[in-house]
Amino acid sequence: MHKLLASTYKEFLLLTRDIGGIAILFIMPVVLIITITIIQDSSFKAIGENKIPILLVNNDNGLVSETIINSLTESNTFQVIQKNEEEKAKELVFKGDYQLAIIIPEKLSTDLEKKVNQNVESILAKFGLEEEVGVKPKEKILNKEVRLYFDPATQQTFKSSVKNGIDKMISKIETQSIYNAFQEQISEDDTEAVFETDNFISFKEIVPKQGDKEMIPNSVQHNIPAWTLFAIFFIIVPLSINIVKEKNQGTFVRLRTNPVSYATVLGGKTIVYLAVCLIQFVLMLLIGVFLFPKMGLPTLDVSERLPNLFIVAFFAGLAAIGLGLLLGTVAKTQEQSAPFGATFVVILAALGGVWVPVFIMPKFMQLLSNISPMNWGLNAFYDVFLRNAGFVEIIPEITLLLSFFIITALISIIYNEKKNAV
Structure with a gap:
């Protein structure tokens, strides 16, 4: 010793x-x-508190684009800066001045409405709920594409997060449009709610507790x-x-x-x-x-x-x-x-x-x-x-x-x- x-x-x-x-x-x-x-x-604060400036080119100027802009603004994550030209927005993003540019295509709102109405009319016709006045040829409506430009230096996790968020937003808009189209077709009173459009499924995070205190991890x-x-x-x-x-x-x-x-x-x-x-x-x-x-x-x-x-x-x-x-x-x-x-x-x-x-x-x-x-x-x-x-x-x-x-x-x-x- x-x-x-x-x-x-x-x-x-x-x-x-x-x-x-x-x-x-x-x-x-x-x-x-x-x-x-x-x-x-x-x-963490950059994602949760500080707003990230992004560019948005709105070629639609309809209800769908308005909903997208409102959703992005209300998310408290992005500061939406609107531009008129896609090429200018792409140039700014690829130079690294902005991390993201979103390009909304032309006639997105009107074509989505037409497409949904066509699908709803076809479904109702199969069930005999639609009066057939004559056989009308369906207008060919091309699928729309929302284009995203990312700064080449942007991390993949940020890209995936943005794409998933926008995809969820677009899906919600399409679902809402389908509900509204069905309601217009089968409801005699426009003020009567036929479908409940609130989300039926939601998510809730359950965190561990020590007594009555929630144990929320931090950095x-x-x-x-x-x-x-x-x-x-x-x-x-x-x-x-x-x-x-x-x-x-x-x-x-x-x-x-x-x-x-x-x-x-x-x-x-x-x-x-x-x-x-x-x-x-x-x-x-x-x-x-x-x-x-x-x-x-x-x-x-x-x-x-x-x-x-x-x-x-x-x-x-x-x-x-x-x-x-x-x-x-x-x-x-x-x-x-x-x-x-x-x-x-x-x-x-x-x-x-x-x-x-x-x-x-x-x-x-x-x-x-x-x-x-x-x-x-x-x-x-x-x-x-x-x-x-x-x-x-x-x-x-x-x-x-x-x-x-x-x-x-x-x-x-x-x-x-x-x-x-x-």
Whole structure:
């Protein structure tokens, strides 16, 4: 125990003498999490609160186009700017001045009315409800096409959202026109309602509750766990550099002249750097609870979650340290450990769902994400933050994180012993 405490004290002194390293370990994660959260929260507000200016060329000037314009305006998502020329609107969008232009075709309202009346008359005639005065040839009415121009830099998710919204809007207009046509044909009194045109099916989101309080996720609850985990795993860079530096300076050679095992040396590093990981975690929580509300961001709710959050952070820190110990043991120079460690953390973050949600990845990448310790830690954090899970529910994830630490630490010790035995 005395040797472990001495090794721990040595690591503490080395770390505290490197003021620049400490600044990087604590200040950079803070800057990262504040920047990412502000950007993501602003993107949510851009969709939910700020109106996106779009161009609209109305070649119809009828009831249908009026309904489309009113629906777009009332959605509180778009600021509709009307233009007269399609080519001008297309040019502005393709130059990147606007994200979207909607072109409403000519005679959309009149042709839709004619088409619906033709269909209704055909149906009523089959049931004998339409008087046949003579056989009239049906006028050929071509299908109409609402054209959409998107800025080439627009993301696919925005395109899909807009197209689905407009498709739903057009379908509602067509359905309403069919109801009105039937009502005009079979109702003697125009004021009498034959059909109820209100939506019969609606959607309601049911959110989890804690007591009487609804638990509505926000950008802070998503970003704090993800980027805290990213910062924790970045500990492998200074840790691996520390090990490589001691090997190159001959520190390990001097330690081997004393009865100190490599496991004891790694134990001292584990204790010190685990403390650093937990301090990072506490700092992130304090930012979410106290700083973010003053910046106009949602408050991080940690009520009744702190014990489980610290358990997840503890085991996530162990997994990160295990990886750092292995990298520092295997690497021969700082030029090997630093770039590889930084790049590998980014790869693990991408696989783990920090950058992109796992569920939208290709199937092969979804399977591959299961081997990323960041994925285990992120799922455990989300279980506690967003799913209100207890200790029992996070046991599988923290078991995987602990196993990862034990395996990487054992490989480091065995590799070092075999290397020095040769």
